[in-house]
Amino acid sequence: MAFMNMNMNITMKRMIVTRAFRRALQGSAMGTAAVLAVLATPAAHADDATATMDISQFAFAPAALQVPVGTTVTWTNHDAIIHSVTNGTPDAPAAAFDSGFFDQDGTFSFTFNDAGDYPYFCKRHNFMQGTISVTPT
Ligand SMILES: [Cu+2]
Numbered sequence: 163m164a165f166m167n168m169n170m171n172i173t174m175k176r177m178i179v180t181r182a183f184r185r186a187l188q189g190s191a192m193g194t195a196a197v198l199a200v201l202a203t204p205a206a207h208a209d210d211a212t213a214t215m216d217i218s219q220f221a222f223a224p225a226a227l228q229v230p231v232g233t234t235v236t237w238t239n240h241d242a243i244i245h246s247v248t249n250g251t252p253d254a255p256a257a258a259f260d261s262g263f264f265d266q267d268g269t270f271s272f273t274f275n276d277a278g279d280y281p282y283f284c285k286r287h288n289f290m291q292g293t294i295s296v297t298p299t
Contacts, residue, residue: 214238215292217245222282222292229274230299236271239264245284247272252288256281 211233216223218240229235237247244263247270250256258280261270274280274296284290 228295
């Protein structure tokens with residue numbers, strides 16, 4: 163019985179992901195431009211020590227980001243719905259950072275002072291996941 167429930171959960175997550183993906187593909191020209199703008203943003207340099215992340219159409223963009231130690235990363239929510247930036251994975255939340263829920267045009271910043279890989283997810287939409295890889299300087 164527990165096994166069946168697990169399978170149902172996985173199927174439901176897949177459906178939600180598929181729906182979000184389809185929505186992303188049908189995104190407006192403005193949405194596409196925003197994604198392209200993010201992709202064109204140069205990677206963070208040690209001398210400026212800041213990096214920007216976008217939350218758009220139920221995804222963290224870019225999903226994986228590498229920054230040097232000391233970088234402050236700022237996420238901006240472009241969706242008309244609340245999201246969170248929560249350290250860890252849905253099954254194993256961690257404690258380094260948790261934005262709580264924030265709304266459209268809201269931002270969350272965190273300074274990564276320790277090297278390592280920091281997975282994170284949205285507490286409301288568990289399929290939304292990303293990783294910040296912090297490299298020693
Ligand atoms: Cu979310």
